[in-house]
Amino acid sequence: MRIEKFVLAVAFVFSVVSCLGQPTILAVLPSSVKSNLNSENWGDRANAMLALAQEDSTDSREALITLLDKETEVANRAYLRFGGTDAVYGESYGEYLGQLTDLVMKIADNPTFPRAIHVLARSSCEPDSYFARWLAMHGETILPDIVRLSENGIDIDRRCAAGVLGEMLSNDSERKLILSQTARAKAKMILIRGLKDSTSWVKDASLDSLTKSGDPTDIAALKEFMLNNREKQQEDQEFLRKKADKAISSIRARAASMSISK
Amino acid sequence: MKQLLLPLALVVFARCSPAALILRGRTTPTLGYSAYGYTTLTFDSGTDVLVGYSETDMDPDLVEYYESWVIGRLLDSNGNSLSSGGARDTVGAGYASITLQYIGKAGATYRMYGTHNGYMGACDCVEGNNYYDGYNESYWNSQDIVDATGFFNFYGDLNDSPVLKTPTITMGESYDSATISIPAACGDDRDAIIKEYFALGVTLHPVCPSFSSSVPPDSLFTFSQLNTSYYPDWAILLNSLYTGIRVTQSNYGSTLTPTSGYRDPRKEKDIDTQQGVRNWTVNSRHEYGDAIDLGTGNSQTKFNSIRSAGLKAGACAEPVGQSGLNHVHLDWRQSDGVVCSAAWLR
Numbered sequence: 049m050r051i052e053k054f055v056l057a058v059a060f061v062f063s064v065v066s067c068l069g070q071p072t073i074l075a076v077l078p079s080s081v082k083s084n085l086n087s088e089n090w091g092d093r094a095n096a097m098l099a100l101a102q103e104d105s106t107d108s109r110e111a112l113i114t115l116l117d118k119e120t121e122v123a124n125r126a127y128l129r130f131g132g133t134d135a136v137y138g139e140s141y142g143e144y145l146g147q148l149t150d151l152v153m154k155i156a157d158n159p160t161f162p163r164a165i166h167v168l169a170r171s172s173c174e175p176d177s178y179f180a181r182w183l184a185m186h187g188e189t190i191l192p193d194i195v196r197l198s199e200n201g202i203d204i205d206r207r208c209a210a211g212v213l214g215e216m217l218s219n220d221s222e223r224k225l226i227l228s229q230t231a232r233a234k235a236k237m238i239l240i241r242g243l244k245d246s247t248s249w250v251k252d253a254s255l256d257s258l259t260k261s262g263d264p265t266d267i268a269a270l271k272e273f274m275l276n277n278r279e280k281q282q283e284d285q286e287f288l289r290k291k292a293d294k295a296i297s298s299i300r301a302r303a304a305s306m307s308i309s310k
Numbered sequence: 311m312k313q314l315l316l317p318l319a320l321v322v323f324a325r326c327s328p329a330a331l332i333l334r335g336r337t338t339p340t341l342g343y344s345a346y347g348y349t350t351l352t353f354d355s356g357t358d359v360l361v362g363y364s365e366t367d368m369d370p371d372l373v374e375y376y377e378s379w380v381i382g383r384l385l386d387s388n389g390n391s392l393s394s395g396g397a398r399d400t401v402g403a404g405y406a407s408i409t410l411q412y413i414g415k416a417g418a419t420y421r422m423y424g425t426h427n428g429y430m431g432a433c434d435c436v437e438g439n440n441y442y443d444g445y446n447e448s449y450w451n452s453q454d455i456v457d458a459t460g461f462f463n464f465y466g467d468l469n470d471s472p473v474l475k476t477p478t479i480t481m482g483e484s485y486d487s488a489t490i491s492i493p494a495a496c497g498d499d500r501d502a503i504i505k506e507y508f509a510l511g512v513t514l515h516p517v518c519p520s521f522s523s524s525v526p527p528d529s530l531f532t533f534s535q536l537n538t539s540y541y542p543d544w545a546i547l548l549n550s551l552y553t554g555i556r557v558t559q560s561n562y563g564s565t566l567t568p569t570s571g572y573r574d575p576r577k578e579k580d581i582d583t584q585q586g587v588r589n590w591t592v593n594s595r596h597e598y599g600d601a602i603d604l605g606t607g608n609s610q611t612k613f614n615s616i617r618s619a620g621l622k623a624g625a626c627a628e629p630v631g632q633s634g635l636n637h638v639h640l641d642w643r644q645s646d647g648v649v650c651s652a653a654w655l656r
Contacts, residue, residue: 123631132634138582139594139639142632146651153652174629176618178655204631249610284611 077107085115090122090137094144101151109155113164116152119145120171124202127172153182169193172204175211175253184215187225191216191234198238203247210242210250214257221261240266243273248284251277255288259295264303270296347380347426351488353414355508360384360414360490362393364424365407373404376428382408387419416495423487493517499541506575513593520546520599530555536571536602545572546599550645554623555602558640561619569637570603572596595626601641608635626650 077085077100084096097115100108123145126133133141149171156164169190173180183190190212198209213235220227227235239262242254251273258266274292279285349364364382378399384392392412399406414420495501496518507515521544525533529552537545551571559566573581573596582594595601604620606612613635617627620640628639643650 127631130634131636132630133632134628135634138584139596139628139632140582142628142639143593143651145632146653149653150651172629172631173653174617174627176621176656177629177653179652182652204629247610249614252611252614281609284609287611287615 077111081111085111090119090141090144093119094147097144097148097151106160109158109161110163112148112151112155113161113167116148116171117167119148120167123172124205127202127204149179153179165190166193169212170197172197172202173208173212175207175214175256177211180208180211181215184212184219185225187216187219187227188231191231195234195238198242203245203250206242206245206250207247207253210239210253210257213238214253214261217257217261236266240269243269243277248279248288251288252291255291255295259291259298262295262299264299267296267299270299347424349382349422349424349488351384351420351422351490353490353492353508355505358413358415360412360420362410362412362420362422362488363407364422364426365405366424366426366428367405368399368428370404372428373399373402377402378404378406379427380406380408381425381427382410383423383425384410384412385421385423387421392420414490414492416492416501419489419491421487421489496521498544500544503539503541503544503574507597510575510579512575512597514598516546522547526552528552528556530559530566531568531571535568538570538577538596539572539574540577541574546597547572548599548642548645550642551600551602554600554620554625554640554642554645557623558604558616558620558625561622562616563619566616567605568602569605570596571601572599595641595643598641598643598646600643600646601639603633603637603639605637606635610635613638621656626654627656629653 081096081099084092084099087093087096093115097112100112100115123133126136130136133145149168152164152168155161156168158164165186169183169186170193173183183194194209194212194216197205198213200206216225216227217232217235217239219225220232239254239257242250242257245251245254255270255273258270262270270292274289277285277288277292279288346367347365349362351360351362353360362382362384364380366378366380368376368378379396380398381394381396383394386392393410395408395410397406397408408424410422412420493504496504500518500521503521504516504518506512523533523543523545525531525536525547529536533545534542536547536551539545555566573594575597578594578597604616606616613630616638617630617640620627620638623640624642624644625640626643633639641650
C-alpha cells in the first residue's frame with residue numbers, strides 16, 4: 049500500500065514537472081493575439097507581431113520565433129509559386145517580414161532563446177546583406193542550417209548559403225571567428241559546388257564568396273568554370289566569366305600578400 | 311490625457327489635446343465620488359467633415375441622484391457658433407454625449423467646447439414630496455435654491471416654486487475644448503492627394519510644397535518615368551531619390567530602366583488590395599518619394615548587379631524573395647532618418 053502511494057506521488061510530481069516543461073505560449077498569450085497568429089491573413093499576423101513586440105515575456109519571444117519560422121514557409125511557397133511575395137501579398141509583406149526578422153535577431157542575442165538563431169538561419173537572405181554577414185558571425189552554430197539551405201530546391205536559399213559561407217570563411221581567415229578543419233572543408237566544398245549550380249545567381253554568389261575567401265586550391269575549379277560554364281544569355285556568360293577571372297586575381301593577390309607578410 | 315484632481319469631491323478631466331480646462335462653480339467637500347468630462351474634435355480629410363464630440367460621465371454613486379448633462383459648441387476661429395447642442399442622461403446610463411458635425415474649410419481653425427454639468431433629478435423619495443439631494447450638491451453652487459436645509463435633504467413641494475426654482479445643479483461646471491487647423495488648400499490635384507494620405511492612414515502628412523511637377527535638369531529619368539501615381543501632374547520626389555539613382559547607375563555602369571516610382575496612397579492601396587492585403591496600414595516608401603523599382607529583364611545577374619549597385623549607393627534593397635526577379639526595389643529611407651531591416655541593408 050505504501051509503495052503504491054509512493055508510486056502515485058512520484059507519478060504526480062513527474063506529471064506536474066512535465067507540464068511545467070511544456071511550452072505555455074497558447075495558455076498565456078491573449079486570445080486575440082493567438083487568433084491573429086493563426087490567421088490566414090498576413091495583416092492579422094503582422095498585427096500580432098506588433099502586439100508581441102510590446103510584450104517583454106518569454107512567451108511573446110517564443111511566439112515571435114515561431115511566427116518567423118511560419119513566415120519562412122509562407123514566403124518560400126510564394127516564391128516557388130509566384131516568384132516572390134510581392135506578387136501575392138503585396139509589397140508591404142516584405143516590410144513586415146523585415147520587421148519580424150529584426151525582432152527575432154534581437155531575441156537571438158539572448159542565449160535563453162537558442163532556437164532563434166536556427167530559425168533565422170533557415171530563413172532566406174540576400175548574400176550581400178547585413179543580415180547574411182550577421183548570420184555568418186555565428187559560425188559553426190548555424191553551419192548545419194546553412195548546409196541544409198545549400199542543398200534545398202529553392203535557388204535563392206542556395207544563393208543565400210553561398211553568401212553566408214563566403215563570409216564565414218572570410219571571417220575565419222581574418223581570425224574573426226574560428227572554424228574547424230571539417231567545417232572549413234564543408235563550406236569550401238559547397239562554394240565550389242555552387243559554380244555548377246543550375247542557376248546563374250547561385251554561381252554569381254559563389255564567385256563573389258570565392259573572391260573574398262578563396263585560396264590557391266580553388267583556382268583550378270575557377271579556371272575550369274571559365275572554360276566550360278555555359279549560360280542561356282551570352283551576356284550572363286561573359287559577366288560570370290569576368291567574375292571568375294576577378295576571383296582568381298583576388299586569390300593570387302591575397303596569397304602574394306600573405307607570403308610577403310610571412 | 312490631462313487629469314485634474316480637485317482637493318474636493320469633483321474630478322473633471324479632459325483627454326483631448328490641445329484642450330483647455332476651466333473649472334467654475336463653488337464646491338463643498340462631500341463624498342468620494344467623481345464626474346468626468348472630455349471633448350474631442352477630429353477632421354476627416356476624405357469627406358471634409360469636422361466631428362466634434364463631448365461627453366460627461368458620472369460614477370455609479372452619482373447616477374442615483376444626478377443626470378449627466380453636456381453642452382457642445384463648435385466655433386470658428388472668430389468665436390462664431392457653427393453648431394451647438396446638448397444632451398442629458400434621462401435613462402440612468404451614467405453618461406451623456408453630444409456629437410456635432412460641420413463641413414470644414416481648408417486654411418481654417420475650428421474649436422469645440424464642451425460644458426459638463428450634473429442635473430439633479432427631482433424625486434419624491436421622502437414622504438411629503440421632498441426633493442432629495444443625496445450628496446448635498448445644492449450647497450456648493452449658486453443655484454436659485456432658496457431653502458436647502460438639512461445635510462442630505464432639502465425639502466420642498468414640487469408645486470412650491472419659492473422652495474426650488476430650478477432642479478438644475480451645476481456640479482462645478484467645467485469646460486474643455488479641442489482645436490483643429492486644416493491646412494491651406496493647394497488649389498489643384500495636390501489637395502486630393504493630401505486627402506488620401508489622411509484618409510488611408512499613411513504616416514506621412516505632406517503639404518503643398520512637398521510636391522513637384524518636374525524633375526531637376528540633372529535627373530536621369532523624366533518626370534513621367536518617376537511619377538507612377540494616379541495624378542500625372544504632381545509627385546513627391548525627394549532629392550535623396552535623384553542622388554541615389556545617379557550613384558546607383560554610376561556603380562552599375564550601364565543605363566537603368568525604371569518600372570515604378572512615386573505612388574499616391576490610393577494607387578498603392580489598389581496595388582496591395584489586388585494582392586489581398588487587409589488589416590494592415592500600408593506605408594510603402596513609394597508614397598514617400600524616395601523609392602524606385604528598376605527593371606531587370608528577369609536576368610539573375612542583372613538583378614544581383616543592380617541590387618549591389620543600389621546598396622553601395624546607400625539604398626535599402628528589397629530581397630528578391632519578396633520583390634521577385636523582374637525588378638529591384640531600392641529606396642533611400644535612411645536619408646529620411648528611417649532605418650531599414652537588416653535583411654534589406656548592406
